Amino acid sequence: MSNRTVTVWIVAIVCFVVLMFVTPSIPQDQEYHDFADHRQFFGIPNALNVISNVPFFIIGVIGLVLCYYKNFFKLSLKGELCGWTFFYIGVAAVGFGSSYYHLEPNDARLVWDRLPMTISFTSIIAIFIIERIDEQKGTYSIIPLLLAGAVSILYWRFFDDLRPYALVQFVPCIAIPLMAIMLPPMYTHSSYWLWAAGFYLLAKVEEAIDDPIYEWTNHIVSGHTLKHLCAAMVPVFLTLMLAKRDIVAERKIAKMVLQGVLRCLVLKLFILINFP
Known part of the structure; x- marks a missing residue:
């Protein structure tokens, strides 16, 4: 790990510590667990909030399979496969964790809703670093970022602080x-x-106006249910992106030029050795 990378991590940690000192704690509001739609269907309490998590599991499993099926996503960098694997594991786990939470909403169960989400959030950051900044730095950041996400959940659970x-x-x-x-x-x-x-932004808005949406739709669907469905569109779009994308032309050209230069060097070396 380079000195610059170490410096960035140190600065980030210092900023975080300062932020924790200068901002008040954010306890978990217990009203958060009181969702608008409490209806029960087929013996399932809070049924729509539970069932609306199924798309997460489906797209998570599909994405995970495609990551390893004949390199369907054409992942070309070392850390990409690892990053996207964690992302889809997190997405699939949200399907279970969020459903488990919504069956009986409380702080203890909320842990299993939020933990998979942090896996997806942090792995996405690592993937972006790999693709846009530096492959090695991004690959090395996967585990620290995942651990940071897990620690944030544990900190909230033990100290009742959401910061x-x-x-x-x-x-x-x-x-x-x-x-x-x-x-x-x-x-x-x-x-x-x-x-x-x-x-994702739309999902957060729907989450914030859970009750009004439930009223506006004449008690057909709540904002939180729509939030789940909109949030599930995030991995859907990212999966479509992975399936369709290709290396941009400039990078292809650079790669071809590099390959051409290497071939010329090999040919020149061959000539020098065999025809001195």
Whole structure:
């Protein structure tokens, strides 16, 4: 790990510590567990909030399979496969964890809702670092970022303070769109990142107006149920992106030029050896 990377990590840790000192703690509001739609269907309490998590499991499993099926996603960098594997594991686990939580909403069960989400959030940040900044740094950041996400959940659970978790959840919402716009892409179809970010933002809005949406729809569907469905569109768009994308033309040309130069050098070396 280079000195620059170490410096970045130290600065990030110092900023986090300072932030923890200068900001008040954020306890978990117990009203959070009181969702608008409590209806029971087929013996399932809070049925729509439970069932609406199924898409996470489906797309998570599909993405995980495609990561390893004949390199369907054409993952070309060392850390990409690892990063996307963790992402899809997190997505699939949300299907279980969030369903488990919504069967009987409380803090203890909420851990299993939030933990898979942090796996997906943090792995996405690592993937972006791999693709847009530096492959090696991004690969090395996967485990530290995953651990940071897990620690944020444990910190909330033991100290009833959501500040670290809030950072883990919302930093990607800011960093990913900025990096998508400002840093040159390695692959085509990078606009799918922005579509994914847009659907996630919409999901957060729907979550915030859970009760009003339930009233506006005449008690047909709640904002939280729609939040699940919109949030599930994030991995859908990212899966479509992976299936469609290719290395951008500039990088292809650079690779071809490099290969041509190497062939010329090998040929020249062969001539020098055999025809001195």
